[in-house]
Amino acid sequence: MASTSKIPLQTRNLPWVEKYRPQTLDDLISHQDILSTIQKFISEDRLPHLLFYGPPGTGKTSTILACAKQLYKNREFNSMVLELNASDDRGIDVVRGPILSFASTRTIFKKGFKLVILDEADAMTQDAQNALRRVIEKFTENTRFCLICNYLSKIIPALQSRCTRFRFGPLSQSQMIPRLEHVIQQENIDITPDGMKAIVTLSVGDMRRSLNILQSTHMAYGKVTEETVYTCTGHPLRSDIANILDWALNKDFSTAYKQILQLKTLKGLALHDILTEVHLLIHRVDFSLSVRMDLLIKLADIEYRLASGTSEKIQLSSMLAAFQAVRDIVVSDG
Ligand SMILES: Nc1ncnc2c1ncn2[C@@H]1O[C@H](COP(=O)(O)OP(=O)(O)O)[C@@H](O)[C@H]1O
Ligand SMILES: [Mg+2]
Numbered sequence: 001m002a003s004t005s006k007i008p009l010q011t012r013n014l015p016w017v018e019k020y021r022p023q024t025l026d027d028l029i030s031h032q033d034i035l036s037t038i039q040k041f042i043s044e045d046r047l048p049h050l051l052f053y054g055p056p057g058t059g060k061t062s063t064i065l066a067c068a069k070q071l072y073k074n075r076e077f078n079s080m081v082l083e084l085n086a087s088d089d090r091g092i093d094v095v096r097g098p099i100l101s102f103a104s105t106r107t108i109f110k111k112g113f114k115l116v117i118l119d120e121a122d123a124m125t126q127d128a129q130n131a132l133r134r135v136i137e138k139f140t141e142n143t144r145f146c147l148i149c150n151y152l153s154k155i156i157p158a159l160q161s162r163c164t165r166f167r168f169g170p171l172s173q174s175q176m177i178p179r180l181e182h183v184i185q186q187e188n189i190d191i192t193p194d195g196m197k198a199i200v201t202l203s204v205g206d207m208r209r210s211l212n213i214l215q216s217t218h219m220a221y222g223k224v225t226e227e228t229v230y231t232c233t234g235h236p237l238r239s240d241i242a243n244i245l246d247w248a249l250n251k252d253f254s255t256a257y258k259q260i261l262q263l264k265t266l267k268g269l270a271l272h273d274i275l276t277e278v279h280l281l282i283h284r285v286d287f288s289l290s291v292r293m294d295l296l297i298k299l300a301d302i303e304y305r306l307a308s309g310t311s312e313k314i315q316l317s318s319m320l321a322a323f324q325a326v327r328d329i330v331v332s333d334g
Contacts, residue, residue, distance in 0.1 A: 016215045017208050020183055025066045028059050029207075030175045034166045038067060047113070049136060050146040051160060054168030057208030061085075063168075064117050064146045071115065080112075085119040095131040103139040114143045121147040122154035129156045136162055170205020180210060189214070191224040198229040234268045241277040245285070248323040256320055261313070271312045275303055275319065291326050298322035 022028045025035050041047045052060040065083075072080045082102045088094065099116060118124070124132070133156070136145055147163060149155055177200060184191055195217075203210035213233055214224065221228035230237045236244075240263060247256040264271070279299050282292060299322065302315050 016183060016187070016211045020179075020186075020211065022059070022062045022066055023069065025063070025070065028063060028066065029179050030059060030171050031063075031166075031168055034168070035063070037166075038063070042067065042071065045112075047144050049140075049144055049163040051152075051155065051163035051165045052146065052148045052168055053150065053152040053155075053165065055170055055206065056150060057203075057206030057210075058168040058171060059207065060148045060168050061119055064148065067146075068115055068117070071112075081115045081117065083117040083119065090123045090128060091125055092128045092131050095128050095135060099132070100135055103135055103143040106142075113141075116143060116145045117148070118145065119148045120150075122149035122151050126156060129159055133158050133162065171207055172205070173200050176200055176203070176205075176207060176210055179207065180214060183211065183214065187218070189218050189224060190222065192226070194226040195224040195229055198226045199224075202229065202233055202235060231267070234270070234273075236267070236269050236274055236277055238277075240267065240269070241274065241281055244274060245278060245281055248320055249327060253320055253324055257317065260316060260320075264316075271316055271319075272303070272306050275299060275306070278319075287326070291329055294329075295322055295326055 025039060028035060038047075038050075050064070052063065054060060068077070068081050082099070084094065084099070103114065103116060118132075121129075132145075136143075136159075145163070147155065147159065152160070152165070152167075177196065180196065180199065183189075191214075199210050199213050199217075203213060213229060217224050217229050217232040220232050227237065229235075243263070244260050247259050251259070260274075263269070264274070279296070282295055282299070287295070299319065302318050302322075305318075306312070306315050
């Protein structure tokens with residue numbers, strides 16, 4: 001169940017997120033302050049228990065794996081590092097079983113400590129976390145733990161306080177672009193500047209997502225452009241949104257409804273994505289302040305309802321109704 005697999009670099013069919021996973025701490029492109037702190041801990045041989053948290057695709061797993069590679073030579077890696085990830089069970093049995101037995105056995109190769117990496121630790125039950133707390137206390141002498149999660153609030157305070165916490169924030173565009181360019185060059189990809197812009201915009205600081213979009217667009221369409229990126233991710237194009245807004249404001253209700261629904265089905269668009277983009281456009285259309293506020297409030301309500309899993313068709317009607325109401329105001333004003 002526990003995997004301490006090393007990734008063969010040369011495998012051709014590897015997803016790029018694995019193929020281009022940073023191998024050493026120096027390969028990481030962000031969070032320099034965190035990296036230098038950890039380097040310092042390692043070089044002074046006083047690594048504390050660690051807790052990495054923050055949104056996905058920001059380098060948490062890569063950072064600890066790079067640390068582990070720096071700490072342990074190839075042949076001792078498997079006996080010194082226990083890595084539990086999302087595919088492993090998260091109940092109390094894992095803590096009492098594999099984790100406890102790994103932490104409690106003596107180290108053969110080295111006097112130093114062993115390392116337990118608990119990826120996606122926020123999936124652990126409360127019971128498991130409490131049991132883990134006791135294991136951490138008992139074996140601090142010869143084992144270090146690194147907990148990784150997206151949501152800090154899901155880790156019990158007693159565990160949090162035993163670790164040194166590091167927050168991995170989303171990557172900036174200026175950090176992502178050079179890394180993407182490196183991959184583009186290695187893989188010989190034909191990409192336009194607006195294709196690059198689209199990838200960076202859609203991945204909002206998530207490096208994993210940016211690499212996945214790049215790879216899937218390249219595989220599906222060859223050339224990476226704004227259009228192919230948006231189509232590949234099922235995200236509405238700017239021209240789609242312009243059309244939708246145009247229909248909503250200028251066509252009668254049932255025609256607009258039919259046309260939007262048709263476009264939505266044809267391109268496999270999610271109403272949520274449409275709403276996000278329409279909302280941005282509303283800021284740019286020349287509505288009076290009160291009309292704009294009215295629309296924004298209604299769209300926010302729709303977004304809220306969509307998030308709780310309501311019917312897309314009813315919410316689409318509701319969105320059109322919001323625009324219809326605005327039209328009536330504009331007409332009666334004018
Ligand atoms: N800081 C970073 N520097 C370089 N590559 C990164 C960085 N963060 C993420 N990546 C890329 O995204 C992939 C996923 O990163 P990972 O460390 O698994 O993210 P997390 O564990 O935070 O979700 C990596 O394989 C790597 O290719
Ligand atoms: Mg991870």
